[in-house]
Amino acid sequence: xxxxxxxxQVADIELFNVEEFRKALxxxxxPIPVLKQAxxxxxARMDERFxxxxxxxxxxxxxxxxMDMVLEAIWQRFDWPESKHxxxxxxxxxxxxxxxxxxxxxxxxxxDGIEAESYHDSISGFLTLLWDINLDIGxxxxxxxxxxxEARNDITIATNLIESRxxxxxxxxxxxxxxxxxxxxxxxxxxxxxxxxxxQLDRHEKTNNTEYNLEPNLKNSPGGLRDLQTIGWxxxxxxxxxxxxxLVDDGFLTESELDTLNKxxxxxxxxxxxxxxxxxxxxxxxxFDHQRALAEIFGYQDSExxxxxxxxxxxxxxxxKAMSEFNHMLLQHFDEAILRTEDEQVFHPxxxxxxxxxxxxxxxxxxxxxxxxxxxxxxxxxxxxxxxIKGVRASTIRxxxxxxxxxxxxxxxxxxxxxxxMELLRCPDRxxxxxxxxxxxxxxxxxxxxxxxxxxxxxxxxxHIYTVDAHTLKVIQKTRQFRHRDYREQFPIAHRIVNQLPKxxxxxxxxxYHDIAKGRGGDHSExxxxxxxxxxxxxxxxxxxxxLVAWLVRNHLLMSMTAQRKDISDPExxxxxxxxxxxxxxxxxxxxxxxxxxxxxxxxLWNNWRATLMRTLYTETKxxxxxxxxxxxxxxxxxxQVQHEAMMILSRxxxxxxxxxxxxxxxxxxxxxxxxxxxxxxxxxAILEHHNPDAPLVLIRQTSLRLHEGATEIFVxxxxxxxxxxxxxxxxxxxxxxxxxxxxxxxxxxxTLNTYTVLTAENQPLSENPDYLNTIKQRLVEELDDPEDYxxxxxxxxxxxxxxxxxxxxxxxxxxxxxxxxxxxxLTPDRPGLLARIGRIFVENHVSVRKAKITSIGxxxxxxxxxxxxxxxxxxxxxxxxxxxxxxxxxxxxxxQQQEA
Numbered sequence: 008x009x010x011x012x013x014x015x016q017v018a019d020i021e022l023f024n025v026e027e028f029r030k031a032l033x034x035x036x037x038p039i040p041v042l043k044q045a046x047x048x049x050x051a052r053m054d055e056r057f058x059x060x061x062x063x064x065x066x067x068x069x070x071x072x073x074m075d076m077v078l079e080a081i082w083q084r085f086d087w088p089e090s091k092h093x094x095x096x097x098x099x100x101x102x103x104x105x106x107x108x109x110x111x112x113x114x115x116x117x118x119d120g121i122e123a124e125s126y127h128d129s130i131s132g133f134l135t136l137l138w139d140i141n142l143d144i145g146x147x148x149x150x151x152x153x154x155x156x157e158a159r160n161d162i163t164i165a166t167n168l169i170e171s172r173x174x175x176x177x178x179x180x181x182x183x184x185x186x187x188x189x190x191x192x193x194x195x196x197x198x199x200x201x202x203x204x205x206x207q208l209d210r211h212e213k214t215n216n217t218e219y220n221l222e223p224n225l226k227n228s229p230g231g232l233r234d235l236q237t238i239g240w241x242x243x244x245x246x247x248x249x250x251x252x253x254l255v256d257d258g259f260l261t262e263s264e265l266d267t268l269n270k271x272x273x274x275x276x277x278x279x280x281x282x283x284x285x286x287x288x289x290x291x292x293x294x295f296d297h298q299r300a301l302a303e304i305f306g307y308q309d310s311e312x313x314x315x316x317x318x319x320x321x322x323x324x325x326x327x328k329a330m331s332e333f334n335h336m337l338l339q340h341f342d343e344a345i346l347r348t349e350d351e352q353v354f355h356p357x358x359x360x361x362x363x364x365x366x367x368x369x370x371x372x373x374x375x376x377x378x379x380x381x382x383x384x385x386x387x388x389x390x391x392x393x394x395x396i397k398g399v400r401a402s403t404i405r406x407x408x409x410x411x412x413x414x415x416x417x418x419x420x421x422x423x424x425x426x427x428x429m430e431l432l433r434c435p436d437r438x439x440x441x442x443x444x445x446x447x448x449x450x451x452x453x454x455x456x457x458x459x460x461x462x463x464x465x466x467x468x469x470x471h472i473y474t475v476d477a478h479t480l481k482v483i484q485k486t487r488q489f490r491h492r493d494y495r496e497q498f499p500i501a502h503r504i505v506n507q508l509p510k511x512x513x514x515x516x517x518x519x520y521h522d523i524a525k526g527r528g529g530d531h532s533e534x535x536x537x538x539x540x541x542x543x544x545x546x547x548x549x550x551x552x553x554x555l556v557a558w559l560v561r562n563h564l565l566m567s568m569t570a571q572r573k574d575i576s577d578p579e580x581x582x583x584x585x586x587x588x589x590x591x592x593x594x595x596x597x598x599x600x601x602x603x604x605x606x607x608x609x610x611x612l613w614n615n616w617r618a619t620l621m622r623t624l625y626t627e628t629k630x631x632x633x634x635x636x637x638x639x640x641x642x643x644x645x646x647x648q649v650q651h652e653a654m655m656i657l658s659r660x661x662x663x664x665x666x667x668x669x670x671x672x673x674x675x676x677x678x679x680x681x682x683x684x685x686x687x688x689x690x691x692x693a694i695l696e697h698h699n700p701d702a703p704l705v706l707i708r709q710t711s712l713r714l715h716e717g718a719t720e721i722f723v724x725x726x727x728x729x730x731x732x733x734x735x736x737x738x739x740x741x742x743x744x745x746x747x748x749x750x751x752x753x754x755x756x757x758x759t760l761n762t763y764t765v766l767t768a769e770n771q772p773l774s775e776n777p778d779y780l781n782t783i784k785q786r787l788v789e790e791l792d793d794p795e796d797y798x799x800x801x802x803x804x805x806x807x808x809x810x811x812x813x814x815x816x817x818x819x820x821x822x823x824x825x826x827x828x829x830x831x832x833x834l835t836p837d838r839p840g841l842l843a844r845i846g847r848i849f850v851e852n853h854v855s856v857r858k859a860k861i862t863s864i865g866x867x868x869x870x871x872x873x874x875x876x877x878x879x880x881x882x883x884x885x886x887x888x889x890x891x892x893x894x895x896x897x898x899x900x901x902x903x904q905q906q907e908a
Contacts, residue, residue, distance in 0.1 A: 094176030230327030324463035340401035369400035376410035439484040481607035517559035652684025733846025749859035
């Protein structure tokens with residue numbers, strides 16, 4: 008039995024009867040079935056015990072002990088001459104005496120003093136038998152010298168060998184090997200520590216440097232098991248610690264901290280065991296596929312405002328955050344004890360409470376926070392205003408943790424603390440850095456209890472890839488980044504605005520509170536506005552400032568929803584939005600907050616298409632506000648202007664003005680309101696030169712900068728057909744194109760001018776390769792040429808993650824009070840072929856699409872269709888409305904279910 012396993016585990020006959028196992032193995036000429044059955048039975052008994060609530064340590068250490076017994080029994084079936092020169096060594100996690108259900112069994116066959124060839128047949132037979140019984144074995148065969156060389160060249164190998172113990176053999180070879188690989192010649196203490204720190208930084212970089220990934224990795228994400236193991240590896244290498252609790256004796260941990268650390272590790276072990284049990288393979292990622300199953304295993308149930316899976320993941324995130332905090336504090340301790348003990352100790356006083364010690368801030372005496380609780384706020388202001396400070400000394404981090412209970416209602420209302428917090432928000436640098444640090448140390452959620460409620464709060468969808476608190480702090484970080492020159496090219500308007508806002512701190516407060524009421528039930532924007540009003544009053548902001556911040560929180564979704572859901576080429580839409588924002592100051596603050604919110608929600612959502620939508624809405628609204636809300640743009644003036652611009656272009660190209668005007672007379676106002684002069688000229692010339700009215704005309708080009716930068720416009724002109732929309736979107740779907748917008752115009756003589764704005768399936772601009780664009784054009788012409796041959800809607804596989812968010816489709820039908828058109832809105836999970844399927848439903852119900860607004864947000868779509876009946880009239884038949892709603896909901900939901908099957 009391993010030393011580590013023996014410390015925690017005694018032989019458990021009910022779990023695994025070693026004597027019966029050895030007898031069965033000795034009595035069989037076919038060991039493979041016996042070994043497989045033994046491992047299967049042990050796994051079944053362990054899983055049953057897990058469900059019954061068995062102590063996770065007994066299961067994890069118990070499995071390692073069982074594996075020791077199995078490997079020893081198999082080893083003894085082979086001939087090992089001069090056995091004192093060979094040992095079977097457990098390394099890695101198995102070497103620590105820990106083994107999860109589907110973890111790799113890492114072993115080292117250590118040889119010394121004899122040629123390896125003498126053992127070739129036995130080693131080969133031993134390893135082959137392990138593979139034959141389907142063990143996930145990671146194996147190596149080395150001499151002591153080879154172990155030393157490999158460890159010296161590879162920190163991962165060095166770490167695995169530090170985490171080692173003999174399974175078979177006297178242990179003499181292992182002891183000699185261990186002395187070699189832990190010697191100063193292999194790695195000095197400082198080299199080992201730096202290597203493990205760099206390894207952790209690289210690991211965190213691959214998991215977005217956050218504990219709050221949508222599908223976190225139990226081992227490798229910040230706050231995961233690797234962070235705890237890193238502490239153990241450094242402690243073992245430098246301090247000779249066998250167990251984490253030895254750090255208490257070394258003065259690095261207190262008993263209460265050790266208790267929290269142990270509980271966190273056991274929780275992560277429990278989740279990992281359940282994860283292996285659910286997926287029945289070695290996988291440490293908490294994928295969406297498994298999160299719901301794990302929530303059920305742990306007994307969570309849906310409640311009002313919070314799903315079971317959100318409750319489960321919230322607990323995981325809180326534990327991961329706590330473990331990450333311990334990792335940060337202990338590695339800072341080790342940094343001071345290992346790397347900086349020989350450094351000259353340089354002190355720079357800041358005030359009576361704090362000093363800078365070798366570029367790290369620390370208290371001047373241990374009772375600072377006890378005597379001056381406001382110092383719990385002051386320390387973050389000092390770090391924000393002193394760029395030479397690299398961080399907090401470990402001893403001071405512990406004091407912050409131990410005294411944060413002093414933050415109570417009296418503390419929150421103390422003028423010193425409210426003034427310090429506002430001072431932090433007004434700092435020119437490091438605001439988001441210090442707010443994140445306050446959150447990491449648990450201060451922010453105590454000072455703002457409403458923020459504390461969203462710490463670790465998950466939003467179970469593909470739209471929000473961070474917990475609410477992580478997203479909130481990321482929004483503030485984005486607003487800070489907009490100030491920098493590096494962001495001027497990508498966000499030119501936001502860069503200009505944030506450097507001119509009269510009170511930048513109001514933007515940060517709005518960002519801090521915009522999602523503060525998520526998960527409470529009710530309208531989080533309204534509830535958040537109430538919370539931020541109370542914040543402003545407690546922090547003594549003026550009435551105008553308070554109203555502005557509350558307005559921003561209440562309306563933080565207004566701009567994105569207007570840009571994405573409404574036709575912003577319509578002057579009436581711009582005028583209505585301008586009335587809602589009141590003035591340019593409100594518009595400026597809202598624009599920056601909206602851009603930061605989108606970019607901090609999911610980096611994949613931001614592209615040139617959305618950037619231009621936002622920029623267009625901002626500039627058009629700003630123009631409307633400067634003109635005055637009492638002087639809205641007249642449609643007639645706008646139509647006259649774009650027609651003049653288009654005619655100037657066409658005249659230069661030699662087209663006859665009378666012929667152009669005759670064609671334009673067949674078009675309605677909507678066409679001229681939604682298109683630019685350049686687009687109208689482009690369309691008009693191509694149409695007038697198109698001499699085959701029975702064949703579709705298809706044009707493709709990059710969109711103009713004003714409208715949909717980065718996307719591609721596909722223009723289709725032909726005779727109107729009842730199912731043209733369905734055929735067009737089905738063809739575009741087959742071409743793997745993602746439709747961002749659809750503008751559909753039908754002339755008085757029943758010709759249609761349809762413009763589809765598209766990106767690739769990955770929401771990226773299309774290639775400008777002429778052959779590629781010509782392929783798209785020819786395919787559309789071929790498919791649309793004969794209405795009798797319009798393609799059936801194709802079926803492509805729904806991505807794994809989208810299937811897990813198959814919320815029921817919602818359809819609403821209403822009449823637009825301005826245009827008197829029928830508006831049909833569809834909210835449904837996204838998937839390939841969606842628009843094509845909706846289009847076919849329109850065909851089956853004899854409905855024509857006149858305009859469409861296509862919006863994809865994360866895993867869901869919000870599509871708006873302006874539709875008419877067969878007579879091109881608004882739909883007034885209640886039965887048809889009911890049938891449309893029923894058919895769309897039924898068929899779209901069945902489509903997801905079929906894909907899941």
